[in-house]
Amino acid sequence: MEESETKFIKLFSPLKRIQPSEFLLRRVLVTEKVPVRSSYWSYVRILFPVAVFSLIFFMRSASPFDSGTEVLAMEIESEQVAQAIYDLDLERMDVDNALTINSAN
């Protein structure tokens, strides 16, 4: 590069300060729907705290009986109770029948 050119480059270098505003850059990107890396980060910045909060909320609100084992145990228990009641009913019916037969005789 010639010496005189170097002087002109140095002289004109402050004009490089002229930059488009960040607002303009974003406006065009939104208008043209061109994705930019920074916009992904803005999504992450918003979504990450929401995700963490949701997880904590879900964990706090979850009941200890909600676990699969507990539910199965409760179902078995209630089936056993139902069976016992049914058996009792049968016994009572047997007693009723016997009493009816005896009174008829």
Next chain:
Amino acid sequence: MAHNIGDLVASARAGDKEAFGTLYQEYFAPIYRFVFFKTRHKETAEDITQTVFAKALTSIPAFTDTGAPFIAWLYTIARNQCLDFWKKKQDIVLDDVKNGEDVWETLPGKLSADKESLTREREGILMRALDALSDEQRELVILRFIEERSYQEIEKILGKSEEALRAMNYRAMKILRKELKDKGIDVEL
């Protein structure tokens, strides 16, 4: 820049908008400056630069790699858009477009008030000195002295031989030296 421009251009041609977004971020400022120094009007430069990239986005699938830098293609679109602008807006009063008062709004205010004032005054003189040049000379000066492009790159952008460009630059420097000397700036110092 960490990205390979060739790879980004190939991806953008294949429809990868994220790749185009990276190219856009890389080249938006130099294209904006080029258009700004040609129009000397902030809003006009903004509008034209937007159009340049909108056109680039729609035309990039048809872009053919001739070995010229990608930015040369963008500069060509920008030059054509500026020509279209001047054709459509011939009724604009030249002073309205060229006063460039609001350019300073785009500059970051990191300097002290006194220094900022002096710098702005000097930059104003430099910009007015560009007015003494022909359109072609001005384009060459912007690309060579402000954007610091090589003659090989400028050859592709302006479509002139290096020899012709060097001759044009010699004449432009002569004019600028005189203009600046008249305004108190001696380039030889």
